[in-house]
Structures are given as C-alpha cells and as structure tokens.
Amino acid sequence: MEQILSLITIFASLVFSGRCSDGYSRNDFPEGFVFGSAISAFQWEGAANEDGRTPSIYDTLVHSSSGPNADIACDGYHKYKEDVRLMYDMGLDAFRFSISWPRLIPNGRGVVNPKGLQFYKSFIDELKRHGIEPHVTLSHNDLPQALEDEYGGWTDHKIIDDFSAFADVCFREFGNVVKFWSTINEPNMLALAGYDLGIVPPAHCSPPFGLVNCSRGNSSTEPYISLHNMLLAHASASRLYKTKYKNKQNGYIGMTCFAFWLVPNTSSEEDQIATQRAKDFFLGWVLHPLFFGDYPDVMKRIVGKRLPSFTEEESRLVKDSSEFLGVIHYTPTCIAHSSSSLHEDYISDMSGLIIPYGNTTLAKLDVLPWGLEGVLEYIKQNYGNPPVYILENGRPSNHDSSLNDVGRVEYLRAYIAAVLNAVRNGSETRGYFQWSFMDLFEVIDINYTYGLYYVNFSDPERERSPKTSALWYSAFLKGTQQEPKNLSVSPSPGFASQ
Numbered sequence: 211m212e213q214i215l216s217l218i219t220i221f222a223s224l225v226f227s228g229r230c231s232d233g234y235s236r237n238d239f240p241e242g243f244v245f246g247s248a249i250s251a252f253q254w255e256g257a258a259n260e261d262g263r264t265p266s267i268y269d270t271l272v273h274s275s276s277g278p279n280a281d282i283a284c285d286g287y288h289k290y291k292e293d294v295r296l297m298y299d300m301g302l303d304a305f306r307f308s309i310s311w312p313r314l315i316p317n318g319r320g321v322v323n324p325k326g327l328q329f330y331k332s333f334i335d336e337l338k339r340h341g342i343e344p345h346v347t348l349s350h351n352d353l354p355q356a357l358e359d360e361y362g363g364w365t366d367h368k369i370i371d372d373f374s375a376f377a378d379v380c381f382r383e384f385g386n387v388v389k390f391w392s393t394i395n396e397p398n399m400l401a402l403a404g405y406d407l408g409i410v411p412p413a414h415c416s417p418p419f420g421l422v423n424c425s426r427g428n429s430s431t432e433p434y435i436s437l438h439n440m441l442l443a444h445a446s447a448s449r450l451y452k453t454k455y456k457n458k459q460n461g462y463i464g465m466t467c468f469a470f471w472l473v474p475n476t477s478s479e480e481d482q483i484a485t486q487r488a489k490d491f492f493l494g495w496v497l498h499p500l501f502f503g504d505y506p507d508v509m510k511r512i513v514g515k516r517l518p519s520f521t522e523e524e525s526r527l528v529k530d531s532s533e534f535l536g537v538i539h540y541t542p543t544c545i546a547h548s549s550s551s552l553h554e555d556y557i558s559d560m561s562g563l564i565i566p567y568g569n570t571t572l573a574k575l576d577v578l579p580w581g582l583e584g585v586l587e588y589i590k591q592n593y594g595n596p597p598v599y600i601l602e603n604g605r606p607s608n609h610d611s612s613l614n615d616v617g618r619v620e621y622l623r624a625y626i627a628a629v630l631n632a633v634r635n636g637s638e639t640r641g642y643f644q645w646s647f648m649d650l651f652e653v654i655d656i657n658y659t660y661g662l663y664y665v666n667f668s669d670p671e672r673e674r675s676p677k678t679s680a681l682w683y684s685a686f687l688k689g690t691q692q693e694p695k696n697l698s699v700s701p702s703p704g705f706a707s708q
C-alpha cells in the first residue's frame with residue numbers, strides 16, 4: 211500500500227510542477243476567495259431508514275426499479291467525522307452539503323426529528339471545529355415523498371409554506387454557525403428534467419414528451435408551474451431569513467442556477483438567435499425573476515398562458531431575494547434552431563435543439579473551460595455582476611477505472627484558471643466548490659462518479675481512498691504543488707495494478 215501511495219506521490223510531483231506549468235496559484239485569487247468541495251445529503255448520507263428518516267422522492271425513484279439504491283450510499287451519516295478529517299487534511303476552506311428535509315422533518319411538515327437535528331448539529335460543529343465554513347443547501351432534489359403524495363410537491367402552491375417552515379427550523383437551529391444558505395439546488399434543471407423529460411425525481415412527464423414512460427405529469431405546464439413555485443418558495447424563505455435572522459446571525463442567502471454555456475451549432479443567423487433564446491429560456495428563466503422581477507419577454511410571448519405570472523407583490527419579493535448566485539456548471543452545449551412549430555412542452559417552446567459539444571456526453575466531459583468563463587462573463591454583463599459562488603464544477607470518470615485520475619486533474623486545473631480569468635476581468639465570483647468531494651451515488655449514470663476520493667461501494671466499510679486529483683487539489687490549496695501531502699488514507703489494495 212505504501213508503495214502505491216509513494217508511486218502516486220512521485221507521479222503527482224512530476225505532474226504538479228507547481229506555479230510554472232499551472233501558471234497560477236491560489237495566492238493569485240483575491241483575499242477571502244474560498245475553495246471548497248461538495249456533496250448532497252441523498253447521495254452521501256445513506257442511513258435511509260435510520261433514526262426516523264422517511265423516504266424522499268429520490269428514494270422512491272431509485273427503489274422503483276431493481277437497480278442499485280442509496281440506502282447506504284457513502285454512509286456519511288456514520289462516517290462524517292472521518293470525512294471532516296479528510297477535508298481538513300486536504301486544506302478545504304469550505305464545504306457544501308445539503309440537509310435532508312425528510313430526515314429533519316419526517317413527512318415534510320410538523321415535528322422536528324431530534325435525531326436528525328442532532329446529526330446536522332454534530333456535523334456542522336465538526337466542520338467548524340476544523341475551521342471549515344459550511345455552505346448549506348436546503349433542498350437538493352430530495353423532497354419528502356409525503357408532500358409529493360399529499361399535493362404533488364413543487365407543483366402545488368402549498369409547498370411554499372412547507373418549505374418556509376423547513377427553512378425556519380434550519381435557520382433557527384443551525385444559523386448561529388451557518389453563514390451561507392442556498393435555498394434550492396438547480397431549479398431550472400429540476401424543472402426540465404423532473405417535470406418535462408421525467409428523468410430525475412419526481413419523474414413527471416406526459417406523452418409524447420418525456421424520455422421515459424411517465425405515469426404522472428404534464429410536460430406542457432408542470433415545468434413552468436414547479437419552477438414558479440420554487441422561485442416563490444425561495445423568495446419566501448429569503449424574506450424570512452432577512453426579517454427574522456439576518457441581523458442576529460449575519461449570514462447570506464442565495465439561489466442556485468444550473469448553467470450550461472450555450473453556443474450556436476453553426477454561425478447561421480437562425481442558430482445565433484436560437485442560442486440567445488435558449489439563454490433566456492434556460493438561464494433567464496431563473497435569473498430574470500431574481501434580478502428583474504419577471505420572466506424574459508421571449509418566454510412570456512412563446513409560452514403564453516402556460517407560464518404563471520407574478521403578482522406585483524410576488525415580483526417585488528422575488529427580485530433581489532438572492533444575495534449571491536450559486537452557479538452550477540459542467541460543460542458548454544450547442545444550440546441549433548429547430549423549425550418545429552409545435553409549442554407544447556418546455557423543449558419545443560425553446561425551439562432549440564440541444565446538441566452535445568464535440569465529444570461530450572453526460573458521463574464524459576471534455577475540458578472546455580471557456581464555457582465557465584462564458585457563464586461568469588454573461589452573468590456579470592447581463593445581471594448586474596452579483597456575488598457568485600460556483601457551487602458545482604467537476605469531471606466524471608468511470609468509477610472503477612483508476613485512482614490515477616489525471617483527466618480530472620487536467621479539468622480542475624483548467625477550470626480554476628478560467629475562474630481566475632473571470633475574476634481578473636471583474637466578475638464578482640467569490641468561491642469555487644469542486645463536485646464532488648468523494649464518489650457519490652450518481653443517478654444519471656451510476657458508473658461515472660466525480661470524487662476526489664474513491665469510495666469502494668462493495669466494501670461494507672465504504673473505505674475512502676485519495677485519487678491523484680485529491681493530492682493535486684490539496685497541493686493547490688496549500689500552495690505546495692511540489693509535494694502533495696499525506697492524505698491519511700492509503701489507496702485500496704484493489705488498485706494494485708495501477
């Protein structure tokens with residue numbers, strides 16, 4: 211084992227030639243810029259049926275087929291102390307995670323689960339004790355199944371009060387320590403993939419639009435209704451935080467947005483117009499309401515009555531409800547004009563075909579860092595240059611391929627450089643969170659994981675082993691690119707051939 215570690219170390223010191231080849235170091239970032247990593251509750255915690263937790267819509271979806279489930283996942287619920295130690299050893303400034311709503315408030319509403327409360331208090335305290343700043347996301351795709359059953363979850367107005375009550379518990383119980391709150395994870399992607407395409411929970415869609423056979427949903431209306439309710443729920447929680455907690459707790463609350471960078475498939479005028487339309491549909495759907503108080507005109511014109519409208523009061527509430535924007539970016543993608551006159555679901559309303567850029571697939575991302583620079587520049591120029599935290603960015607690789615993930619190192623090195631370029635050109639980006647700290651239960655393709663740490667899901671102990679990228683990121687964070695530090699856990703014997 212030591213031999214393997216030292217081989218990796220030698221390899222790493224050859225690759226990480228420090229400032230010279232990277233061309234930058236973390237000291238080039240402004241004072242206070244934070245570097246972190248991230249996970250989400252459902253994908254990491256496990257303990258799905260322990261200590262009073264009830265199922266989320268994510269549990270229901272993965273249990274609806276005979277495939278793998280996340281009942282144990284990384285077993286973070288039991289191994290959080292060990293994991294915080296790894297974060298500390300790596301040199302992370304900050305860590306992003308989410309709170310499982312059905313663990314904290316089983317069934318979504320009503321009494322707080324004391325064991326759920328204790329878990330998050332202990333985890334947050336452990337982070338703080340190690341000098342790691344917690345960045346908490348309140349809802350990361352894991353809505354309580356009970357609320358989905360009762361009234362259709364995000365498709366019903368009732369979710370606004372229930373979400374606000376959940377947020378209230380979190381602010382009250384954790385807000386003395388937690389200073390950075392994101393309300394809802396990638397609402398635009400959730401509305402598209404969960405309510406038009408039907409590929410993420412709650413897997414709603416209606417024929418002929420979904421990518422799966424859906425039993426429930428309406429692809430013409432639900433993407434718009436659910437996103438509208440997410441914006442209102444976010445705005446309601448944000449108002450609550452600002453009126454009841456912010457003065458005492460001195461934290462910040464923001465919304466997130468999934469941000470593909472969109473480029474025209476060809477230089478034709480049609481493709482260029484389609485690309486701007488797609489930017490309005492995909493980014494503007496969330497960002498226009500947050501920064502201007504209403505949806506983009508092009509969406510209102512095309513979607514018509516199917517697009518919910520804001521009352522004046524709601525518009526005021528949503529506008530400026532986000533003190534920072536959480537950007538989630540993985541890859542650019544191409545848009546080609548689609549001449550279909552059918553306007554009946556979100557995708558056809560957009561009249562743009564989403565075409566993978568180059569050799570990119572969902573599981574295999576190319577290194578195209580200008581996409582992230584494009585997103586940050588676009589936000590700067592079109593939405594008043596708000597404070598931005600990049601809350602997810604990373605590259606998947608085949609889970610069982612190798613600890614020597616040079617492709618991930620290449621990606622991170624290039625994307626962090628892109629962030630630096632954007633910052634140097636005036637973007638208010640204040641932090642970067644790599645996705646993900648360790649291999650997680652991934653839904654899009656279980657075999658492609660994003661971790662800096664390998665997790666052996668066949669091992670009952672769920673042993674964690676540092677990949678080359680963990681050594682690289684640690685060396686970058688500590689400004690010691692020449693000699694990656696010992697990361698406490700040795701690689702698994704299963705990788706002896708590497």
Ligand SMILES: *[C@@H]1O[C@H](CO)[C@@H](O)[C@H](O)[C@H]1NC(C)=O
Pocket residue numbers: 421422423
């Ligand atoms: C949906 O169901 C139909 C009829 O049962 C079947 O032919 C089709 O392949 C299914 N489509 C998907 C995406 O599962």
Ligand SMILES: *[C@@H]1O[C@H](CO)[C@@H](O)[C@H](O)[C@H]1NC(C)=O
Pocket residue numbers: 416417427428429430431
């Ligand atoms: C979706 O909702 C719209 C508006 O209520 C309705 O006209 C349409 O028939 C519904 N579609 C389905 C598949 O239920």
Ligand SMILES: *[C@@H]1O[C@H](CO)[C@@H](O)[C@H](O)[C@H]1NC(C)=O
Pocket residue numbers: 475476546547563565
């Ligand atoms: C995208 O562009 C390529 C040429 O670069 C072309 O072959 C292809 O047909 C275009 N796709 C669409 C849907 O227009």
Ligand SMILES: *[C@@H]1O[C@H](CO)[C@@H](O)[C@H](O)[C@H]1NC(C)=O
Pocket residue numbers: 567568569576
């Ligand atoms: C796609 O992959 C092929 C084969 O590996 C490579 O030659 C080509 O340059 C790649 N295209 C892009 C846009 O990266």
Ligand SMILES: *[C@@H]1O[C@H](CO)[C@@H](O)[C@H](O)[C@H]1NC(C)=O
Pocket residue numbers: 587591635636
């Ligand atoms: C840098 O910012 C300026 C002013 O906002 C903008 O015009 C320019 O396009 C940006 N440069 C890059 C490379 O994004």
Ligand SMILES: *[C@@H]1O[C@H](CO)[C@@H](O)[C@H](O)[C@H]1NC(C)=O
Pocket residue numbers: 655656657
């Ligand atoms: C993942 O890998 C396993 C084992 O090789 C295989 O059985 C399964 O089909 C793969 N899953 C996907 C989504 O490709």
Ligand SMILES: *[C@@H]1O[C@H](CO)[C@@H](O)[C@H](O)[C@H]1NC(C)=O
Pocket residue numbers: 696697698699
């Ligand atoms: C590296 O970590 C191992 C396991 O915790 C420990 O035994 C060893 O002494 C450490 N080596 C150094 C150089 O710190």
Ligand SMILES: *[C@@H]1O[C@H](CO)[C@@H](O)[C@H](O)[C@H]1NC(C)=O
Pocket residue numbers: 666667668669670702703704705
């Ligand atoms: C994962 O754990 C199993 C069971 O402990 C073990 O047999 C296997 O070698 C491990 N795989 C790797 C890659 O370490």
